[in-house]
Amino acid sequence: MAKPAKRDLLSDAPYGEHGRIATQISTPEGVVLPFLNASFGERIGALLIDFLIMALIPLVLFIVWLILPMEAFEKDHKAAYSILQVLGLAVWFFVRSGYFIFFEMGPKAATPGKRALRLRVVAHDGGRLTPAAVFTRNALREVELYIPIGLILQGAGNSLLSMMAFLWALALILLPLFNKQHARLGDFLAGTRVIHMPKASLSYDLADLEGDRAIGLTFTPEQLAYGEMELQVLEQVLRERKPAVMRAVADKIKVRINWQAPRNPADMPTDEAFLRAYYGALRAWLEGKMLMGKRRKDKHAAALT
């Protein structure tokens, strides 16, 4: 809901998403693009999906192995059997060490788990994502996860060792919570970051100056007493089209700009019509000034003349 309480969040919410921080990357064309950092929850979720897949592959292979009459096969075709064994080991080896590297080197730069959550790996400076970086960030999983978990399982009898391994793993797993970009150790070492790619769609333009003039709603420059941030909140309200919110916002604006309601109740515009007219007028006013290089960030900034 676009209420004043969330104002501060919205003002720096790229892609209109609350509470997310973006990394600004400047492209070779000189345009600054914001990339949304993947949140901690998304990263854990992607990891869990990947682990699930990694656990399922050997499980399925093992079940197939059990179902097929392997003992008879081994007696008859010794060479073929050993090739099969080698293949099985190779798959196991791939799943253990190569799964993340293989998928992240692909064109989507994301494992199936990351794809499911719309994440992908990028180089932190916006350059090319090199195979070396992918290798490094995934080799570090060894230190971050596999070895401490192995130690915890191994040291089941030795409580001190398991405890230390547990603390070590916990500290590294929680590391993404303590930096803005939610990078883990491997990301720092490889110079990579995980970003979230939102899929925004192009909606219709809300400003309809012709229509507003037909209704006959006009505002004086003194009445357009808001800045760009309020304009964007208003846009969100108008796109969500919740009657209660629109009523509250319209009432608030009417009081603030000291709006005179028409004498004839039949001429009274609906809340939505009023807000759209106000939105159109405010946007036209602010954009006109913007072209001259004058901008008003929010309603607390100095009024434009």
Added chain:
Amino acid sequence: MADDPVQPQSRPALQLKSQKFREARQGDWRLLNAQLDKAERDGLGSFSVDELLNLPVLYRSAMSSLSMAQSISLDRNLITYLQSLCARAYVYVYGPQTRLKEVLSSFFVRAWPRGFRSLGLELALACVLFFGGALLGWLLCAQDATWYHFFLPGEGRSIGSSVEELRKTLGGNTENDPLSPFAVFLMGHNTQVAIMAFAFGIMFGLPTFALLIYNGIPLGAMLWLFASKGLGVEFAGWLSIHGTTELFAIVIAGACGLHIGRRLIFPGDVPRKESLMVAGRLTGTVMIGVAAMLTVAGCLEGFGRQMITDTWARFAIGGAMLTLWLIYFLLVGRERKHG
């Protein structure tokens, strides 16, 4: 747009500059969006030549639209849409290199040998640690034979084994299997050791120290065992055919770990975060090569060691591999000196 009947028909519709801008350009944006969907779904192979040539044009036009929209439009939905469109196009256009041939040649001809050469000091240290470990294993066992069981518990080739039994373990494969699964298993294990030696670098390199010594000790102990039974030369041959490649790879991996540790402790003139990143990328490159070396070692172990049983032939192959690696690392990819 319903025109006001009072006004003359020729009057242009009242529109904001940002609206005119959007109307003129949104066709291109939608086209780019559709092309990106297609590229992500079917890959670039499904594009016709015209579409392929048009893609960078559309990308640049969308970028310029974004840059312009940010300075003339206050329509949040429009800007958000353009940002996400450009971000998608950007990671696609500047994404991972797709030409396999180029990637391979730049890696093997330049990146890997150059990365190796920049690890000089760490390589020497890793070598000293590993072979120092082996020496330690030998000396301890020579002094007191019970150490052998301590280092290699449960090993089939123990002190009690007779010379004949030991000789048998060095022989070729009697069953004529093309490639024993055990070799693949060993390769996987060695890769794990290498990755560990590398990744442990982040803990100031200390576990890498320990890991290198720890992997050297059993080698020395086994050498001692075979040497004490008069089979030292045979064992060395058995080991060397793949060992020169495999142990070399593990030493390089250790050097990578030590390099990360060093750059973490002594970042030099750059911030620690950046120094780590540079070290991470350099050693990551070298580590991909290490994985390739371990694959070669696995093949030598699987095929070569089972089929070639003559000690001197084994030595010859092992020596040849070592020479090849050294020539490759020391000579390939040097900058040519001009003038």
